[in-house]
Amino acid sequence: MVERARRILRDVPVFDGHNDYPWQVRELAKGDITALDLRQPQKALHTDFARLARGGVGAQFWSVYVPSTLQGTTAVTATLEQIDVVHRMVARYPDRLELALTSADVERIQKSGKIASLIGMEGGHSIDGSLGTLRMMYRLGARYMTLTHSLNVPWADSATDTPVHGGLSPFGEQVIQEMNRLGMLVDLSHVSPETMADAIRVSQAPVFFSHSSARALANVPRNVPDDVLSQMPKNGGVVMVTFVPGFISQEMADFNVRENAERTRLTAVADSTTDSITRGVEMWRSANTPPRATIIQVADHIDHIRKVAGIDHIGLGGDFDGITQVVLGLEDVSTYPDLMVELLRREYSDEDVRKIAGKNIMRVLKRAEEVARTGR
Secondary structure (H helix, E strand, O other), rough: HHHHHHHHHHHOOOEEEOOHHHHHHHHOOOOHHHOOOOOOOOOOOOOOHHHOOOOHHEEEEEEEOOOOOHHHHHHHHHHHHHHHHHHHHHHHHHOOEEEOOOHHHHHHHOOOOOEOOOOOOOOHHHHHOHHHHHHHHHHEEEEEOOOOOOOEOOOEEEEEOOOOOEEEEEEHEEEEEEEHOOOOOEEEEEEEEHHHHHHHHHHOOOEEEOOOOOOOOOOOOOOOHHHHHOHHHHHOOOOEEEEOOHHHHHHHHHHHHHHHHHHHHHOOOOOOOOOHHHHHHHHHHOOOOOOOOEEHHHHHHHHOOOHHHHHEEEEEEEOOOOOOOOOOOOOOOOOOOHHHHHHHHHHOHHHHHHHHHHHHHHHHHHHHHHHHHHOO
């Protein structure tokens, strides 16, 4: 089945929804892409060209994430710097990467043997409440925007903040409409269920989740509830199943809750310091062995989304280089074929696997372009 999986990915390469390598360039190398050379093995990272090739990756949304604690013009500047990282990546590796602005670009670049490189903004704080900034980000190459990150924005509620708007504000609806007009994908990872519902109601184009899994299997705010999954067939959207252990395994999610509670307790101790809190958490972890999320559980999430939403509404968004722990069996970008093997073992057809690998997200991208072109 391994060769069958690889044959499928030669036909339809993996089109992944979310990779945070540009953030690692910022954090680990102060923006110096030469310091994390993708031509060389990057043992501290999940991504390099050799592993991308083994993984059958043919298109990648590179996240231009900046923390939601950055606000205003500071967030805009940081996002521009991250977009610059992607442009410099493409310029440094012209034989391996090419910037893709359209679905036609993706298809052409894949046929050339290079990785089609798209840009995804992770959080509405990156536009500082400005439709003009949104439009300019699009002109610089951004082809999706996650409406929020971990904190609310002034026009939309996050999944992990106290609700303020009950979903989208009237201006938030304008943001969706402008994204539709541009052809920018509406990404609902990180947003509250109410924001999900409002975005699906307002958007003329399919929505998508760049890196989320099924809440029915791992009950965390970042995952997609069944009532939203059930709307995907009518909307046409796609859920890009992510490999974040705490979003895959309920046991891992519960462990994370207990660890965070211990961190909170240690923080409240008189005279606590960053070092004392870190040491305390490390001691707690040594006494409490964490569980491991597995590739089997990732396939279970795909099974569940297929059952509720259908095979046409599933993709992959690994979140590699944005996670500090990995799923057992999905340790880096080379492992996508192993997941395909597991799906084939579960009697997914070759065409099912093609859809999950890349055809579904390509359909969403093409439909968003059609809406931008025709207005409907």
